[in-house]
Amino acid sequence: MNERRDATQPSAGTSEHERATGTELICLRPRRIRLVCWVSAILLVVVFSLIATTLTGPTGSGYGTFQRGDQVAMIGLGIMFALGALLFTRPRVEADVRGVRVRNIIGSYELPWEVVRGVRFDRGAPWAALELYDDDLLPVVALQAADKQLAVDGVRALRRLHQAHLTAVTERAAR
Template sequence: MMTAEALVLRPKKIRRVAWACAVGLVVVFTVVGLLLGNTPTGVIFRTSDQVAMILLGFLLAGGVLLLTRPRVTADASGVDVRNVVTSHHYDWNDVRSVSFPDGAAWARLELPDDEYISVMAVQAVDRDYAVSSVRALRELHKAARA
């Protein structure tokens, strides 16, 4: 259970890019779907084909918007990591450290037995935000383990 002082982290740049791509996909597939009926190729496209093309645009946009899902919520008791598809909760006692290896795309929580979980909410492309996010997570981890 999170307290009122919970730290919530979400990626910055990927959210803007994903929304722009999603809107672009919907617009392109809608235009293509509407123009399908007027082709000089001799192929007959029905209304159902046009609707299917538009729906395909929305489905692809929804897939792209999954990239906006990552989030980390942390407080003194533990950390919740929600990545694109999965969600996990870890008590700080189960986390050995918070790291951001050189060349990695995102931070990670180091777990016992040489295991780790990627923290996709803290991404290298966010630069200063990523640095401050890792520092904040490390401070919470340090305080909880003290």
């Protein structure tokens, strides 16, 4: 049975049995950007709603008037911008002994460990990346430098699963 690890504890508490049988499932999501995005989305809807309620032009001033439809459209714009901000809460990475699934802001990838050369988190990089054998780098936006220790723990957990896969491959090859 797979045990799901959330972003709050990506690798803490993993038992030796889970490591030995390969049932560990790691699920990581960024923390800070989600908080910032949700607060921003709420503020966008509130601000655009306040602007919409104050959109009343003087009649006959020559500058035009705002109708009820204009107010509804302004609220709709606030909702659309809020939904756009919430796209940044989408990143996630899930990994187990079979492979890694990466969901970025735009695009999702499911890769077996066989195509992954390593897990990188370069100094100064905003997020981690998977180095593939075809010399591509796949960004893992879910592991962001802004999350500090959470990102470090997540990279270590991914590296541990990748190393477990490499060990299993060399053991199979030695037989």
